[in-house]
Amino acid sequence: MQEDRPLFDMYKLLEQLISSYDLETTLNILAKNIAELMSVKGCTVRLLDKKTMMLEIVAAHGLSRSYLEKGPVHLKDHPVDQKVLCGECITTKDILAEPHVLYREDAKKEGIRSVMSCPLTVQEKSIGVIRIYMSEPHDFTEEETKRLKVLASLGGILVDRVRIWKQMQTLIEISQSIGSTLSLNEVLAKIVENATKALGFTAASIRLLDEERKTLEVKATYGLSEAYLKKGPIEVGKSLIDVECMKGCVVAVPDVAKDGRLQYPDEIIREGIRAILSVPVSIRGTVIGVLRVYTSNPYSFSRSEIDFLSSMASSGAIAIENARLFEHVKSEYEELAKDVWKWYDWGKHFPRF
Numbered sequence: 247m248q249e250d251r252p253l254f255d256m257y258k259l260l261e262q263l264i265s266s267y268d269l270e271t272t273l274n275i276l277a278k279n280i281a282e283l284m285s286v287k288g289c290t291v292r293l294l295d296k297k298t299m300m301l302e303i304v305a306a307h308g309l310s311r312s313y314l315e316k317g318p319v320h321l322k323d324h325p326v327d328q329k330v331l332c333g334e335c336i337t338t339k340d341i342l343a344e345p346h347v348l349y350r351e352d353a354k355k356e357g358i359r360s361v362m363s364c365p366l367t368v369q370e371k372s373i374g375v376i377r378i379y380m381s382e383p384h385d386f387t388e389e390e391t392k393r394l395k396v397l398a399s400l401g402g403i404l405v406d407r408v409r410i411w412k413q414m415q416t417l418i419e420i421s422q423s424i425g426s427t428l429s430l431n432e433v434l435a436k437i438v439e440n441a442t443k444a445l446g447f448t449a450a451s452i453r454l455l456d457e458e459r460k461t462l463e464v465k466a467t468y469g470l471s472e473a474y475l476k477k478g479p480i481e482v483g484k485s486l487i488d489v490e491c492m493k494g495c496v497v498a499v500p501d502v503a504k505d506g507r508l509q510y511p512d513e514i515i516r517e518g519i520r521a522i523l524s525v526p527v528s529i530r531g532t533v534i535g536v537l538r539v540y541t542s543n544p545y546s547f548s549r550s551e552i553d554f555l556s557s558m559a560s561s562g563a564i565a566i567e568n569a570r571l572f573e574h575v576k577s578e579y580e581e582l583a584k585d586v587w588k589w590y591d592w593g594k595h596f597p598r599f
Contacts, residue, residue, distance in 0.1 A: 269408045273305035276404065277376075280397050281307045284390065286378045287358065291366065291401065292319065293374035294331065296446050297542050301327060301375055309379070313356040316349045324348060326363060331372040335364045335391055340383040360384035362391070364398045368406045369548055376401060413554050416444045420561045433565040434466035441539055441558050442468045445551055448519070448542045452527065452562055453480060454535035455492075462488060462536060469540070470517065477513040485509040487524055491536050496552055497524045501544040521545035523552065525559045529567050537562060 273291045281289040288308025292301035301319040321327055325346060326336055338361045341347045342354055353359075358379045366374035376398045420440060423433050438450040449469030453462035462480040482488045486507035487497045499505045499522040502514050514522075519540045527535040537559040 269405065269412075270304055272404050272408055273401065274307070276397070276401050277305040278307040280376065280378060280394070283397070284378055284393060287381045288379045290314070290377045290379075291374060292377070293366070293405075294321065294372075296545065297448050299543055304374075310356060313352055313358075316352040319348065327375055330363045330365050330375050333365055333367075333372060335362065335395060337362045337386040337391070339385055357381045360386070362386050362394060364391075364394045366398055366405065367402045368409070369550060371546075371548055373402075373405065409550075413444055416440045417557055417561065420558065423565075430565055430568075431466065434562060435468070437537070437558050437562050437565075438466045438468040441537070441555060445539060445554065447539045449540040451538050451540075452535060453538070454527070454566070455482070455533075465535070474513060474517040477510050480509060487522070488536060491524050491526050492533050494526050494528065494533055496526070496556065498522075498547045498552070499524075500546050503544075518542050521547075523547045523555060525552070525556045527559045527563050527566070529563050534563070534566065 277289040277291050281287070286308075289306065290303055290309065291305040293304050294300075295302050299321045301321060301324075303314055306314055319327065321331070326338075330336055338344055338347070340359055341361055342350060342359065344350075347353065359382050360380040361377055363375050363377045365372040366376050376394065378394060420433070420437060423436050434452050438452055442448070442450045449467070451467040451470060452465045454465050455461070456463055460482060462482060462485075464475060467475060480488065482492060487499060487505075488509075490497045490507075499508070502508060502511060502520055502522060505511075508514060520543050521541040522538055524536050524538045526533045527537055537555060539555060
């Protein structure tokens, strides 16, 4: 019966996790259970902030608040986490004997001696680090490493589940906005804000073609400076990424410093933008504009991020079409009203037919 205990504990863990759609709650349940299942002092879950390239604590168990708040973990200053985010599972038998360890005195005060770090992966992309801590120097076994990898894989599935749920909620909110208002500016503003926040990027914009289909005019932005927006007109013929987008293609620029298709490369880099994803905004098969998101670090966009942004672009297209139809009906109504008033002014009674 004792042999069935790990299986029972895993079942209980899954039972708790299935009922949660909140990321922080989900990962705190995971951290607590990892610490208990692996009989260690504590556990932390850190997610990589794409804007700052820092590993931010989102969940922890068994560690003091003072230790958790000891200081930031900048990825560039932490070679171990760089390797972990490349897919390695790294163990340290005694952190007090390792010169590369950040916050070694804080760890000593907390009573931490051994650490294992494992990547938290979603769709084959490492998004964070799960760490377990022991109070004595410890040689982690192959079995312990495998167990943490399994639990980290479960964590990745849960993070992806919460992400999908949030994106669905965002799309529902945008759909409700389209149905509840005829203000195109209001809907487009919500789209760029929600695209930025849902994907965790730096900024977003929607640009639509002018009547001559030569220039992309700004219609809504989020997170971009006035100086950047005034850099000059986006001429489709001079912006090769937009030439591609106007053909209905999704265009990703993983590193703007290495891409020669941009019209304003210096201004883009000065704004702090290092990667761009552009998706076409289309109505009835005709591309009328571009929805873009921007990151502050070189970045490889995932298929799910592209699909979500494409869905947002489709919502924008619906809003634009609704607004144009409304303007058309409004214009026809106003013309009809003018004709009616002309008839009324000609005499005391409406004309007979």
